[in-house]
Amino acid sequence: MRKLTIAAALATALCCLLPGPASAGPTSTRVSYAAGEIVPIPASIPHEEGDMVDRRIVPNLRWIAQRFPIYVTDGYSGPLPNGEHIGCRGCHVRRSDHYNGLAVDIVALNGSNRCDAAWTGITRLAEWAEPLQNKPAAPFRWVGYDGDAHHGCGHHLHLSWEHAPAAHFELAEWVSVFPVRLQDVAPHPRGGTKPGQTKQKATPPTPKAKPAAATPPGGVSTVQSGGVSP
Numbered sequence: 563m564r565k566l567t568i569a570a571a572l573a574t575a576l577c578c579l580l581p582g583p584a585s586a587g588p589t590s591t592r593v594s595y596a597a598g599e600i601v602p603i604p605a606s607i608p609h610e611e612g613d614m615v616d617r618r619i620v621p622n623l624r625w626i627a628q629r630f631p632i633y634v635t636d637g638y639s640g641p642l643p644n645g646e647h648i649g650c651r652g653c654h655v656r657r658s659d660h661y662n663g664l665a666v667d668i669v670a671l672n673g674s675n676r677c678d679a680a681w682t683g684i685t686r687l688a689e690w691a692e693p694l695q696n697k698p699a700a701p702f703r704w705v706g707y708d709g710d711a712h713h714g715c716g717h718h719l720h721l722s723w724e725h726a727p728a729a730h731f732e733l734a735e736w737v738s739v740f741p742v743r744l745q746d747v748a749p750h751p752r753g754g755t756k757p758g759q760t761k762q763k764a765t766p767p768t769p770k771a772k773p774a775a776a777t778p779p780g781g782v783s784t785v786q787s788g789g790v791s792p
């Protein structure tokens with residue numbers, strides 16, 4: 563009897579130490595109708611050289627990078643106005659949000675391709691963005707991680723943002739994002755005890771909201787580069 567009680571108590575204690583799926587995503591979202599543009603990912607967001615995204619998700623990415631140990635390996639995939647092709651060719655499925663610059667592939671900063679401690683923060687990010695499998699928290703449209711083929715701990719995390727329908731290589735008319743200012747004010751994900759996570763990054767001074775808009779290519783539109791390739 564006694565043993566059972568202890569076991570039960572232990573189980574209870576354990577259950578509450580686990581992160582729990584309750585640390586759901588952003589507390590609010592908004593729709594950005596600002597003009598889109600494919601821009602280089604700013605240096606404040608660790609990334610593979612040359613990676614670009616639609617500028618409208620840059621503030622969200624920066625916010626994420628300040629809280630999770632991310633390294634972006636791919637963003638926009640497609641042609642630029644100058645004809646140059648960037649991003650991973652043939653890596654993404656048809657209708658992938660990568661073709662609109664509204665998706666990123668993420669690995670653990672300083673991690674390897676083993677699902678080890680370096681990936682803890684990425685798993686936390688994945689659970690935050692998608693507390694329940696196949697039910698991403700707004701504004702995320704699709705989250706690819708554990709449970710999704712070719713994604714997961716030790717492989718990569720895919721995050722994409724909800725947006726207006728857009729053809730390949732076109733900028734979406736609107737993008738759903740989470741307001742960074744509000745997010746900043748909102749209390750930190752308090753709920754769960756976080757065991758190993760001491761990600762207390764001395765909150766870096768609030769970044770200027772403006773993305774490094776100092777993009778060379780003047781032309782905004784990435785709209786339909788000539789070839790409709792399969």
Ligand SMILES: [Zn+2]
Nearest residue numbers: 665666667720
């Ligand atoms: Zn992806």
